[in-house]
Amino acid sequence: MKVLLCDDEENIRSLMKRFFSLEAIDCDTAENGLSAQRMLRESAYDAVLVDLRMPGLDGLSLIKWLRAEGFRMPIIMISAHGEITDAVTALKEGADDYVVKPFDPEELVIKLKNLVEASNLKNLVEGGKRLDMLIGDSPEMLRIKSVIAKAALSSATVLITGESGTGKEVVAREIHNLSNVKDGPFIPINIGGIPENLLESELFGYEKGAFTGASSRKNGMFELASGGTLFLDEIGDMPLSLQVKILRVLQERKMTRLGGVEQIPINARIVAATNKNLEEMVKKGDFREDLFYRLNVVRIEIPPLRERSEDIPLLAAYIIRKLSRDMSSRITGFTPEAIEALKSHHFYGNVRELENIIERAMIFTDSSTIDVKDLDLRSSVSRSMKKNEELSSSRDARSLRDLEKDAIIAALHRWEGNRTKASEELGITRRTLISKIKEYDIKL
Template identity: 40%
Template structure:
C-alpha cells in the first residue's frame, strides 16, 4: 500500500475544516488542521506536511498568502492551494501571482479538492494512494499516465466545476471531455462541442450566445446559441486559446454571473451547462504575455487535466494499433490483419508528432495499401521504417529493427513466464508465427520445458 501523505488544512471555519479533512482522509491521505496562521506554523514545525490548503482570509491574524510566503521561504517546493470566496477572481489571480500552485473557490466541492490534491502531489513527485478506475470510457491504454487520466475523470466528473484539458494536438482531448460528461450526473443531457479555432471572430458570439430576430443583417429569425442548447448538459470549448480577445471578456462575464444574453436582447438567460475547455497551447504563458486574459485563464483552469503525448505512453501503442486495425477492417469489410513484432517495434520507436490521430491515419493507410493478412515493418510508411533520431547518435534505420523486435518478443515472453501461447496472444500473432520469430531471433534455447 502506498505511503500516506500529509495535508495541512488551514481554515478558520470549523465545520468546513472538519469536512475537508474527512474528504481527504477518505481518499487515503493523512491530515493536519489549523484554525489560523499561528497554529499552522506550529503544525508545520511539528510535522512537515506534503501539501498545504489554506483559506485566503484567516480572521484577524496573518492571511493565507502570508502563511504561504513563510512556508515556501522554508520549503520552496511545498505545494499550496489557496481557497477564496466564490466569484472573487481577483483573489485567485493575486494568489497565483504570489506563488500559489492552485486555488479553489467556496463552496468547496469534494471532487475538486481531492483532484487538485492528487494532481499537485503527483506533480511534486510524491507516490500517491491510487485506485484502479472502474471504467475506461472508450479511452484505450493501460499505461500509468492513462490510468491517472481515467482516475481523474472518475474523480472530477460528478462535480460541476470547470475542467481545462491540455495536451498536444491529436491526444484525444474531446474523447476525455465526453468521458467527463458520460461519467457525470449530466450524462442524459446534451453534450455540445464547439471548435473555437474554426469559427470566425464575428460569428463566435452568435454561435455561443444565440441571437434575436433583427439583431444583425441576415438575422431573419431568432436562434438559440450553444450555451442555451446545452441546457443542463456539458459545453465543450475546444481550442479555447484561439478565442478572440474581445470574446474572452464576454465569456468571462458569462461564467462569473452564470448567465448570458442573446445578441439583440437584454433578457438574461441562466447558464446551467458545465464548461469543459481544451487547448494545445500554454495558456498560462499566453496570459502572462498578454495574449490571453489572465482572469479568464484562472476561471477556466479550476480543474486542470493534462493528456500525455503518445511518445510518453509507448506501451499503449500495440493495443491502440490493433483497435484501429479492427475498426478499419470492419469499414473495409475485410479480415483484420495481425501485426508482426517488427511492425510493433517500429510503431513504438516512432515519436508520433501527430499523436493518436496520426497513428490512426497510419494504420488506415497501411491496411488500405497492403490488404495483407499480417503487417510487418516493411508494410509501414517510409517515415516509420526510418523515424528521425531522438538521441542525436545517428539515424534509426530498418537495420535496427531486429534488435528492437527481439526485445519486444523477449518482453512478451517474460511477461507470460515464457508461455508461448500467451505471449503470442499478447503480441497479436499466432503461436506458429511466434515460434518462427523465436527461431530467427535465436530465442528457442530460452523457452521453458
C-alpha cells in the same frame, strides 16, 4: 472466425483447438490471463473463451479488463460446477454466455457461432456511429482516467491540454458520458474554426432584429448545451474581446442573447481544450489570466504519445478493430516486430498519426497481419514535419534520427534559435527539444 481460448488446463486447450479446427475456427490459446492480455493487444479476435479459475490473473479480472479497455467482442466464460455465483458475477462484468465443465464442445461451438453472428450484425447496424473509448493503460493514462472519473461527478469546469491528436476530444466526451448530464446534449464548438465576427452570435445567440439579417431568434451554443456539456474546443483561439464576455458568463452563470435583455440562466457543464500553451499566452497578454483560472479548475494534461509508448499496443489493437469494422477488412493484427517499430516511432501527430499509419498499412498490406514493411514510418515522420522544406530529396536513404535532427536544426534556424518557438513548431515540449539538442550535439 478467430477466437482466443484462455484456460490453464493443457488438455482442454489442445482438445478444443482440435475440435475448433474441424469447424474451421481459428483458435489461439493462452494458459493464463496475462498472456491472454498480451495476445489480445497484438491480434484481433472475434470472440474470447475464458476459464474462470486460473493462476495469476483470473478469468473474472480478465473479463473486467477486456470490457474496461473497450473490447466489444463476445466473451464466453467457462466455469466448473459450484461456481455459479462467480458465473453470475462474470455475466454482470460483461461476459455474454457461459458453459459449465465438463461441457459438450458441440454446445460451445453453437453458442460461439450464435454470439459472433449477433455481434457482427450489431456492428453492421452501429457501423456509422463512432463511439470512441479512451484507450490506454500507461501510468499517465490511468491517472487521467481517475481524474476524469472524479471530475465527471462534480460540475467543475475542466481544462484539457495536450498536443494535437492526443485525444482531447475523446477525453471531453468521456467526461460527459460519465457525468450526471450524460443524457443531455454534448455540444462541441470549435472556436478556431468559426470566423471571429460570427463567434459571438454562435455562442450567445441573438434576438430577432438584433442586427441586419437577424430575421428570427437564434439560440446560442450556451443555451443549446443546457442540461448537458458545452465543449469549448481550441479555447486558445478565443479573441481577447470575447474572452471577457465568456468570463462573465462563467462567473454569473447567466447570459443575454445579442440584442436581448432577458437574463438566461446557464446550466451547462463547461469543458474547454487547447493545444496552445495557455500559461505562456497569459504571460504574453494574449489570454486573460482571470479566464484562465476560471477554466483551469480541474486540469487534465494529456502527455504526447511518444512519452507513453506503453499505450501503443492497446491503441493499435483498438484502432485496427475500429478500422476493420469501417473498412470491412479481414486484417487481424500486427507482427510483434511491427508493434515494436510503432513503440519506438517518434510520433509528432500523436494518436491521429498512429491512426493514419495503421489505416495506410491496412490498405497496402497483402497479408492478414501488418508487418513493419507495411507501416512506412519514415514517410510518416517527414509528413508530420510538414513544414520542413529543407529536407533533401535523399530522405529515404536516411535514418529516422537523421530526419529528426534535420527537422530540429531547420526549426531552430527558422526561429533564430528561439527554443520555445521551435519546440512549438515541432510539437514537442521545450524540455524534450533541449535534451534532443544535447543528444544530437547541435551547435547553435
